[in-house]
Amino acid sequence: MSFARELSRRALSIRLETAPAEAAHIGRRAIADTVGVALAGANAPYLDALEAVLDTAAAPGQVTLWGRGGRRASVLHAALVNGTAAHALDFDDCSTTMGGHPSAPVVPVVLALAELTGATAGKVIEAWMTGVEVETRLARGLLPHHYEKGWHPTATLGVFGAAAAAARMFDFDEDQMTTALAVTVSMASGLKSNFGTPVKPLHVGQAAHNAIMAALVTRRGMTANPEAFEHNYGFFNLFNGAGTYDVDAILNGWDGPMEVLDPGIAIKQHPCCGSAHSAIDAALRIIAREGLLAADAIERIETSTHERRLAHTNRPKPRSGLDAKFSVQFLTAKALTTGRIRLADFDDATFLTPDLAALLPRVTSTGHNEADAYLGRVRVVMKDGRVFEDSASTNFGRGPKNPMSDxxxxxxxxxxxxxxxxxAGAGAAYDAILSLGNNDRLDGVLAMISGKGN
Incomplete structure (x- = not known):
């Protein structure tokens, strides 16, 4: 039996009525968080470029573009724009298993298809659960090599979670989901070389778009090789390579705790790359004791994070606000001197203040290879000779062991x-999402988040 069919059989076993109630609550939180960060990202200038390319104004569709002035688009184009917005600020939820962001590629798919089909909130939550389980369990057998090779798992694995979620929204049977996943094999992409640029969030929009495309063509009778994962020239061997993946790790354990519960979904507290959160939190521990540090009083700052995290956060001279989200040097210095990391800190025109520009050359960042891959250390040497240091281990965000409250x-x-x-509209939209009953439709919520009239 093919891998795609085995995966489909397991994905179809997920049912809202048998899943723990806590998983559904986590799903509502994840949807709210994803919509929230997408609304914050809805003004990203490159979304205008996307809309212009897609020509949505000339061809209005049935699906809401979140926070885009009430405009609508086709289901494919809405998934592309909303998916890109969801990852535009790198503030969306995280999975340590996946090494990426599980909800951003999935939520735009399930909400777009709910609007298209009139599905209930319960169906949306069930599809979200399925999507997150598929992408994170793929990660169990592919990471860390997949990540270290240079792939962006939020896109390359997220596209399969999004496709599985789309299959659930369309009530696919095992044969149809098998085909949809096999089609999706040829639609997976996303390279870490474009981290720090608008292409990184575009990866996520493309994953959402491609997932719906795979489901739609499957509905129309498209066929694909059911062995597209395990083929000599299939996903496993080309994206990872022989001897670097474990199929059993993906397929075993589906009768155990759901991934959304253990290790769970982490909600980001800081609007920047999760690989820098440990250094930020170590810096915040220092200032909690010592108070804010003046940039001109600091002799030097030393950070140490895992070499796998440092590989894409070692940016001592960030070129833009977006690039600064991936600079452990900038983020640590900002936390030490201001006490928090805010959305406003990454405006291109103002992110590099004169005091930070002078301080950044005095920040040194090195990598470690300790067993705790999330451990970050910060050491600050002041010009008057005082030395402050602390450490933190933050798994990309606030997870089940230290959850962010509602x-x-x-x-x-x-x-x-x-x-x-x-x-007022923002608070009302959040409350509406969290209070959705399983049998409620999403029309009202989608109207609230459209941005029409604001």
């Missing part, structure tokens, strides 16, 4: 969405 998540959502929806 109130904290609401604050994050409203901070993200207020610019587009207004403060």
């Amino acid at each position: 109130a904290e998540l609401r604050d994050k959502f409203t901070d993200c969405a207020t610019l587009v929806l207004g403060e």
Whole structure:
């Protein structure tokens, strides 16, 4: 039996009525968080370029573009634009198993197809669960080699989660989901070489678009090689390579705890690359004791993060606000001197303040290879001779062991969405998402997050 069929059989076993209630609650939080960060990203200038290329104004469709002034598009184009917006700020939720962002490629798919088909919130949550389980369990057998080779798992694995979620939204049977996943094998992409540029979030939009495309063509009778994963020239051997993946690790254990519960989904507290969060949190521990540090009083800053994290956050001279999101040097210095990392810190015109520009050459970042891949250390030497140091281990965000409360998540959502929806509209949208009943349709919520009239 092919791998795609084995994976489909397991994915179809996920049912809302038998899943733990906590998993559904996590799903609602994940959807709210993804929509919130997408609304904050809805004004990213490159979304205008995407809309222009897709010509949505000339060909309006049935599906809402979140926070884009009430405009609508085809289901494919809406998934592309909304998926890109969801990852535009790198503020979306994380999975340590996946080494990436599980909800950003999946939520735009399930909400677009809910709008297209009139599906209920319960169906949306069930499809989200399925998508997250598929992409994270693929990661169990492919990482860390897949990541270290240079692939962006949020896109290359997220596209399969999004395709599985689309299959559930369309009520595919095992044969249809097998085909859809096999079609998706030829639609996976995303390279780490474009981290720090607008192409990184575009990876996610493309994954959402391609997942719906795979499902739609499957509905129309498209066929594909059911052995597209394990073929000599298939996904496993080309994207990873012989001897670097473990199929059993992907297919075994589906009768155990769901990935969304253990190790769970981490909600990001800082609007930047998760690989720098440990250094940020170590810096915040220092200032919690010592108070804010003046940039001109610092002799030097030393950071140490895992070499796998440092590989794409070692950016001592960030070129733009977006690039600064991936600079452990910038982020640590910013945390030490201002006490927090905010969305406003990454405006291209103002991100590199004179005091930070002078301080960055005095920040040294090195990599370690310790067993705790999330451990970050910060050491600060002051010009008066004092030395401050601390460490933290942050798994990309606030996960099950230290969860962000619903109130904290609401604050994050409203901070993200207020610019587009207004403060009252942002709070109302969050409350509406979290209060959705399993049998409720999403029309009202989607109208609220469209940005029409704001």
